[in-house]
Amino acid sequence: MTIGSDLLQRYSGAMVQVFGQPQLVLATGHGCWVTDVDGKRYLDLLSGIAVNALGHGHPALVQAVAKQAEQAIHISNFFTSEPAILLAERLLAISAAPAGSGVFFANSGTEAIEAAIKLSRRTGRTRLVALEGSFHGRSTGAVALTHKAAYREPFEPLIPDVSFVPPNDEAALSAVIDDRTAALFIEPIQGEAGVREVSADYLRLARELTSRHGALLVLDEIQTGIGRTGRWFAHQAAGIVPDAMTLAKGLAGGVPIGALVTFGRRITGLLAAGQHGTTFGGNPLACAAGLAVLDTIEREDLLGNALRVGSILDDLDSLDVAGVAATRGRGLLRAIELSGTPAPAAMAAAREAGFIVNAVTPTALRLAPPLVISEGELTSFVDALPAILEAARSVT
Template identity: 65%
Template structure:
């Protein structure tokens, strides 16, 4: 029995099996690479599902965490710390939030969505519109916004008053907003639907959502949990448009791997919807996570990683599109959030073959691969993946 097999047996005996059996047991990482407990090395092209913004073991992140851990890790929200305030200030800056905006810090993306739901309730309205194929989290409020039946069915009935419309369908959105009438609290959308296979919203669709909610006196909430923090070559994916939302949810890559989430509210009217005592989080905004978030943002800025993500993402997509392989229909996405659309349902097999060859990717659908590597991925590292892809596409078998 290998070391990994032994640990996986212990895993089966000790953990509730909500994730199934893990694929392997990872030990450590360096840059864009991770190593398992048996010594096998992998190029991490999934980045903890868009979380490890700076890769593994980045010196700036390690230094910030070590320094803060030696000072304060947790103090409760009866008090504050400079890292908490600085992280909030940096988020307002990178989100292009106007004067009077605010930040609520929490621990995860689904918690940020829960905070957004409570924000919408403070409008005095209860109807919410989300999109088909959306993923907003798995806590019960966020789950009501999430589309996938397999996630929802075991826990129904969920929060009432939520309807789902076809993504990128202007007529469907107009009709549902009209049907909601004066009870519409918010429309909640992902600028790119990551779990659905990296499907981008048409800029005109986002503008329509903004116009319709403004006319209805409702909020527009954009879920940038997977797409924010430079992932698409912009700080936030919707920055590629002229849309200004009422609120944004962030998490995943915000602190380079340390758990943190955020709700950012735009302007004094929206920010003022939540007042003292109406929401909270024991660990939210703790000094350690906040210091990690500040270090991540500063490194993205100092190392030019927004432009780099765009350049490497364009390189990957152009090279995959240029393969001319019969099993590749094309690519989707922006920056370093990419889907490789396949012509056959071979994604699961291809993912396993790539893992055997030393590359970690995700079968986001039976016929699509998802790439969400660290923003520090180099062209040489990208090319190593591109070099093995054609042969492994040939070898993959349909599910």
């Protein structure tokens, strides 16, 4: 028995099985590579589901966390810290937020969505609108906005008065947004639905409709934000400004953090003292990590790297790879749609070949590698893909 198989057996006896059986027991990581407990290396093309923006063990992040850990890890929300203030200021700057905007720090994307739901309730309305294919989190509030019935139905009744509309259907959106709507929640690219992009025109219509009817436009940038698409935030390609934005995942490079960004004095003022809070949110350690991530993205031009390296996957459509039907996405958030090969089998074959990818749907693989990935590293996967798909077909 290998070390990994022994640990996986012990996992089954010790953990609540909400994740099913893990694929591997990982031990270490360096750059874009991880190593399991039995010593096998893998190119990490998922980066903790778009979390490890700087890869593994990046010196800037390691040093920032170590330095802050020596000074103060946690201080409670009776106080504040310089890293929290600096990170909030940086987020407002890179999001081009107007005067009077603000940041609430949480510990995860789900918590950021919960804060946004409470923000919407302060409008005096309760009706929420989300998109078909949406995924906004696993808490009872966030899962009410998540379209997949299998995620919602076991926990009903949930928050009432939630409507779902098809993405990119402008007529359906126009019909559902009215003076009763509290907020519209949109992911600019729906990650869990298979990396499906909402068009710029649709986002602009969403902004126009919500403004006209006094509803909040909440953009969920939990997976798409912090440089993943080659911009700080995916919605910036549409030239719009939301009322609120939720962040998490890549913001602190693997240290747990979430954030709700509110745009403008009126929206920021909806939540008053005592109406929301968190024990660990905005702790100095997570905020120091967040600052290190933003600094490194700027210093190493990782926005540009996301576009340059991500474009390698654009070429897959022209390479005529057997079993690849299409590719989609932007920057370093991509999906490879398969034909004739189940995505779970392709994921397993990729793992056997030394690549970590995600079967995000039954027919699509998701790639969200670290923003520091090189052209050579991603090309090695593209070169291996035909053999991976052939191996997957041979066992199905």
